[in-house]
Each structure stands twice: as structure tokens, then as C-alpha cells.
Amino acid sequence: xxxxxxxxxxxxxxxxxxxxxxxxxxxxxxxxxxxxxxxxxxxxxxxxxxxxxxxxxxxxxxxxxxxxxxxxxxxxxxxxxxxxxxxxxxxxxxxxxxxxxxxxxxxxxxxxxxxxxxxxxxxxxxxxxxxxxxxxxxxxxxxxxxxxxxxxxxxxxxxxxxxxx
Amino acid sequence: xxxxxxxxxxxxxxxxxxxxxxxxxxxxxxxxxxxxxxxxxxxxxxxxxxxxxxxxxxxxxxxxxxxxxxxxxxxxxxxxxxxxxxxxxxxxxxxxxxxxxxxxxxxxxxxxxxxxxxxxxxxxxxxxxxxxxxxxxxxxxxxxxxxxxxxxxxxxxxxxxxxxxxxxxxxxxxxxxxxxxxxxxxxxxxxxxxxxxxxxxxxxxxxxxxxxxxxxxxxxxxxxxxxxxxxxxxxxxxxxxxxxxxxxxxxxxxxxxxxxxxxxxxxxxxxxxxxxxxxxxxxxxxxxxxxxxx
Numbered sequence: 048x049x050x051x052x053x054x055x056x057x058x059x060x061x062x063x064x065x066x067x068x069x070x071x072x073x074x075x076x077x078x079x080x081x082x083x084x085x086x087x088x089x090x091x092x093x094x095x096x097x098x099x100x101x102x103x104x105x106x107x108x109x110x111x112x113x114x115x116x117x118x119x120x121x122x123x124x125x126x127x128x129x130x131x132x133x134x135x136x137x138x139x140x141x142x143x144x145x146x147x148x149x150x151x152x153x154x155x156x157x158x159x160x161x162x163x164x165x166x167x168x169x170x171x172x173x174x175x176x177x178x179x180x181x182x183x184x185x186x187x188x189x190x191x192x193x194x195x196x197x198x199x200x201x202x203x204x205x206x207x208x209x210x211x212x
Numbered sequence: 213x214x215x216x217x218x219x220x221x222x223x224x225x226x227x228x229x230x231x232x233x234x235x236x237x238x239x240x241x242x243x244x245x246x247x248x249x250x251x252x253x254x255x256x257x258x259x260x261x262x263x264x265x266x267x268x269x270x271x272x273x274x275x276x277x278x279x280x281x282x283x284x285x286x287x288x289x290x291x292x293x294x295x296x297x298x299x300x301x302x303x304x305x306x307x308x309x310x311x312x313x314x315x316x317x318x319x320x321x322x323x324x325x326x327x328x329x330x331x332x333x334x335x336x337x338x339x340x341x342x343x344x345x346x347x348x349x350x351x352x353x354x355x356x357x358x359x360x361x362x363x364x365x366x367x368x369x370x371x372x373x374x375x376x377x378x379x380x381x382x383x384x385x386x387x388x389x390x391x392x393x394x395x396x397x398x399x400x401x402x403x404x405x406x407x408x409x410x411x412x413x414x415x416x417x418x419x420x421x422x423x424x425x426x427x428x429x430x431x432x433x434x435x436x437x438x439x440x441x442x443x444x445x446x447x448x449x450x451x452x453x454x455x456x457x458x459x460x461x462x463x464x465x466x467x468x469x470x471x472x473x474x475x476x477x478x479x480x481x482x483x484x485x486x487x488x489x490x491x492x493x494x495x496x497x498x499x500x501x502x503x504x505x506x
Contacts, residue, residue, distance in 0.1 A: 050217060069220035069263075072254065091213060092251035096318065105292070105321040111250040112322070113243075115220060116267060159318065180404045181316025 054118035058083060059127040067114045074098040076114035077124060085125040085154050089183070096182030099155040100124050106162035125154035128161065136202040137161060137195070146195035148186035156182050160196045168207075169200060215253040222265040226352070229266055229379060234354040236262040238376040243267070244288060244327035247319050272381065273324075275299065281387035283307075287326025287380045295320060304388050306345065306412070310337045310396050316404045326380045329365070332372045332436065335406040339366050340431035341396060342383065343439070344412040350382035351375075359384075366436035392416050393423075393500035395492040398432070399484055401475065407432040408476045409485045411492045415447065417500060423447050428489060433470035433481055442467045443489060452497060460493065461486035 055064045058081055065080045077086045077100065089095035091110045098109040101123040128135035134142070137157055147153045156179060163170070163178040170178070175193045184192060223229040233240055241260035243249055244267065252258035266272060272288035275297070283303050285294070294300050295311035314320055314328065314337055328338040329349065342349075342362040349360050351374055365373045374380060398410030415426040426447040428440040443464040450456055465486030472478040 050219075052220070068217075070215040070217055072214070072250075075214070091254050093247060093319065094251075096316075099318055106318045107321050108247075108318055110254065111246050113220070113246075113250075113265075115222070116246075116265060163317075177403060178317065180402065181318050 052115050052118075054115055056117050056120055056122055058122040059124060065114075069113065069115050071114045072110050073100075073102075073112040073114045073117050074109035076117070077109060077122070080114070083124045083126050087151055087154055089151070089155075094183070095152070095155070096159060097152050097155040099158045099182065101158055101162055104162070104165075106159050123158070125157050128157060135161075136206070137164075137199040140195040140199035140202065141192070144191045144195040144198060146187060146191040147184075152182060152184045152186075156184065156192055160199070164196070164200055164203060168204060170197070172197065213255050216256055216259040218253075218260055219262045220265065221262070222268045224268050224270065226269055226272070226379075226381070227354075229264060229269060230352060230354040230377075232262070232264045233377045233379060236264070240264050240376075242330075242379060244330075245290065245323040246327075247315065247323040248327065248331040248333070266379070277303065278384065283385045283388070285325055285383045285385075287324060287329075287382060289325050291320035291323045291325065291328070292317065294325060304345070304385055306341060306388075306394050306396060306414070307385065310341045310412070313337045313396070313398055313407070313410075319404075325383055329383065330372060330374055330380050332366055332370050333406070334369055334435050334437075335408075335410070335432040337396065337398070337407070337410060337412075337431065340410065340412045340429045340437040342385070343437045344414060344427050344429040345385050348384045349380055350384070351378045352381050353377045353379070363439075368435040371435075389416065391500075393493075393496035395496035395499070397488060397492045397495065399488060406475075409433055409470075409481050409488055411485070411488050413489065413492050413496060415493075415496065417497075421451050422449060423452055424449065428464070430464075430468065430485060430489075433468050433485055438468070440464050440467050440489070447493075452493065457490045457493065461490045464489045 051066050053066050074088050077083050087097040089097035093108045093111045099106050100109045102120050159182050175196045221232050240262040243263050243265040273286040276284045278284050291311050291314050301308040347362040351358050360373050392414050394414040396412040398407035400407050410431040413428045415423040426444045428443045430438045446463050465482045468482045468485045470478045470481035
């Protein structure tokens with residue numbers, strides 16, 4: 048079997064076909080081949096959570112997968128959250144609550160939180176703490192991040208209750 | 213760091229996977245959930261010449277009930293699937309309860325039951341739980357298939373009875389005994405970290421509250437899951453009261469022979485292990501709705 052393989056993935060609704068080295072991680076593939084540099088790489092061994100993306104709707108560490116393993120999968124990265132100039136409620140809440148300082152870890156937190164809120168739309172503070180335990184932030188001390196995720200959860204709940212305009 | 217070059221195969225059928233494992237033997241590493249292997253190859257602590265990715269094998273994640281009422285789980289079943297499954301919660305609540313203790317949810321979305329067992333990290337939950345529950349593992353190679361008891365499978369630090377060329381395909385657990393008292397708990401620096409000390413235990417209680425068939429298995433305290441035989445002997449045939457719980461802590465702390473590492477000293481692990489066993493038993497009894505007699 049060759050050292051390169053052709054793979055086809057859908058990322059943020061767009062389909063890509065690329066010939067990739069089998070040893071390339073999914074995280075490097077997303078950044079270097081798809082130019083989606085919002086996904087950040089911290090530790091590259093599954094500890095920091097900065098590279099968290101959604102694969103087929105589930106949050107995964109993209110540094111702990113090979114790109115070839117994602118062949119046929121549907122990926123979502125942080126670039127999928129905002130609609131044009133309009134930030135996603137999670138992003139707005141992170142801004143309101145000062146849930147980032149340097150911002151390096153933020154894409155991972157946002158994707159973790161977006162998967163978590165889909166599973167648990169109205170979490171308690173304790174459940175949010177648990178959900179983000181796999182992501183490391185060295186700036187904020189986490190409290191503003193928890194506040195932001197709780198704020199976004201209320202906002203998303205309010206939105207789903209509103210009748211469509 | 214980035215992985216060193218390797219040859220990559222992602223077979224679709226089991227015989228093809230077993231052919232590859234036979235052909236490459238010790239040069240091949242099996243890639244399942246990748247939550248342990250990928251860090252190792254990213255850091256080049258492992259440089260396998262060949263990777264056999266089993267993620268595309270069909271039906272390797274099936275969950276079913278055997279004719280004897282036991283639970284059969286395909287090696288590729290994701291930890292998150294087992295955690296969320298109401299079927300697993302009914303058929304083996306202890307296994308379901310162990311899942312949230314493994315890493316973080318992003319890890320469990322990929323991590324598999326088989327991968328955790330074969331990696332055999334001494335601080336991992338599933339090896340200890342499978343020893344406690346009397347699990348059995350189906351190991352297949354191109355030319356053979358064998359059943360190995362969990363108690364015989366774990367040999368030491370990251371070492372198991374799985375030979376080059378063999379693939380763990382299936383994990384079996386005996387029929388759950390719903391009346392048993394049980395608990396699985398651990399102490400870790402932070403939630404999701406590897407356990408500094410952990411315990412899985414189970415006991416049958418008769419109508420008079422006398423415990424029988426006590427099993428205590430500890431993890432994070434040696435190279436492999438450790439049965440606490442003296443602790444078990446202390447409890448068997450006795451009514452559990454406060455004095456016995458205190459005695460259990462003492463006996464288990466004495467029985468433990470852990471190593472020191474950067475995270476915790478051996479003395480700390482002994483002390484905490486004794487306390488943790490007592491707490492686990494108390495929580496098991498509370499869950500079984502058997503009041504501790506004073």
C-alpha cells in the first residue's frame with residue numbers, strides 16, 4: 048500500500064478531495080490541506096483539547112486521528128460556527144464574558160461546548176465544568192468560560208423557543 | 213512532533229486484518245480508537261513499520277446477549293457508546309458506570325473497549341473492572357482463536373497475553389447479578405486524569421446482611437489490576453459494620469504494594485487505597501439499600 052492515499056471529506060459543508068500522506072494527522076490535514084487554520088494544535092498528544100473538532104457530529108481530538116481515517120466523514124471546525132459576520136451565540140457569549148484572553152485554546156473550547164450543548168442543552172454549572180475538563184486554558188482561570196457556556200445555553204434555548212420570523 | 217513514516221492498511225473484513233497481522237507480526241501495531249497509540253506515534257515513542265487500522269472492520273462493535281445471559285461486546289465498541297447505552301446500563305451497570313471515569317468525553321468518543329484492555333495501562337479502569345467481573349477475551353489470529361480470562365490476560369505494565377498476530381475481537385462478561393452490592397471509584401488529580409488509586413468491588417449480601425463472594429480489584433497501584441485477597445477474606449462471611457470497615461482500610465493499606473511516581477508516593481497510595489476501599493464499600497452498600505449496621 049502506498050504512502051499516500053486519496054481521501055474525500057466534507058468540512059463545514061464543502062467537499063474536498065486530497066492526496067495525503069498516510070502519516071498526516073487529521074489536525075495537520077485540516078490546517079495545511081484545507082487551510083482551515085482556526086483549528087489549533089497545542090500538545091499534539093491529546094491532552095490540551097485545542098484541536099477539538101466535530102467528526103460526524105461528535106467532538107474528537109483531531110491530533111489523535113490520521114487524516115486517512117476521516118475519509119468519507121463529515122467534519123465541522125470552528126469556522127463553521129459564525130454565519131458570515133454574525134457570530135454564533137457561543138462566540139458572542141465568549142466575547143461578552145471575556146472567556147478568552149490569548150485565544151489559542153478558544154476553538155477547542157467552542158467545538159467542545161457546541162457538541163456538549165447539543166447533548167445537554169440546559170446544563171448545570173457542574174456539568175459544564177465536567178464537559179470542559181478535557182480542554183486546557185492558561186489565561187482565564189476557566190470561570191469566565193463556564194459563564195459563557197451557560198449564557199450561550201440560555202441564549203440557544205431562547206432562540207429555539209421563539210417562533211421563526 | 214509528527215509520526216514517523218509507516219505502511220498503512222485499513223481492512224474491511226476480519227480475515228484480511230488477521231492476514232496482515234500474521235504477515236507483519238511484531239512490526240505491526242493495531243490502531244483502534246487511537247487514544248493511546250496516536251500520542252505514542254506523534255511523540256515517536258513508538259515507530260511501528262506497519263499500522264493495521266481496524267476501524268473499518270464490519271460488525272466489530274456489535275453488542276449482544278449470549279444464550280447464557282452473558283454480555284458480549286465487540287472490541288471496537290466506543291466507550292462513549294457503552295456509556296450512553298441504556299441496554300448496557302441495564303445489562304451491566306458497573307461497566308456503564310466505569311465509562312465516565314475514562315479520560316474526557318472527546319476521548320471516549322473515539323476510545324474503544326478493546327483498545328483500553330489491550331493497551332493495559334495499570335491506572336486504567338476497564339482492565340480492573342473486567343478482572344472483577346470475570347470477563348473473558350476472544351483473541352483471534354489467522355490460525356487460531358482462544359478465550360483468555362481477564363485474570364490471566366494482564367501480565368504487567370502495558371503487557372498482556374495478546375501475542376503478535378492476534379487481535380482482540382470480543383469481550384464477554386458473565387450474566388450480571390442484580391442483587392450484588394458494587395462500586396467503582398477512583399482518586400485522580402483532576403476529573404479525567406489517570407487514577408492515582410482506584411477500586412472496583414462487588415459483594416453478594418444474604419438476607420442477614422452477611423457478605424459473600426467479595427471481590428476487590430484495585431488499579432493504579434501496581435503494574436496490573438491487583439486483587440486484594442486479604443481484604444476479600446476479611447469481609448467474607450461477616451456482617452459489615454463500622455469496626456469492620458476500619459479494619460478493611462488497615463488490611464488493604466497493608467496488602468497494597470504500590471510504586472512511587474511523580475504523581476504520588478507509595479505511602480500515599482497505600483493510605484488512600486485503604487480509605488478508598490472503605491468508601492467504595494460504603495457506597496456499594498448504600499446503593500444496594502442495605503443499611504450499615506452500627
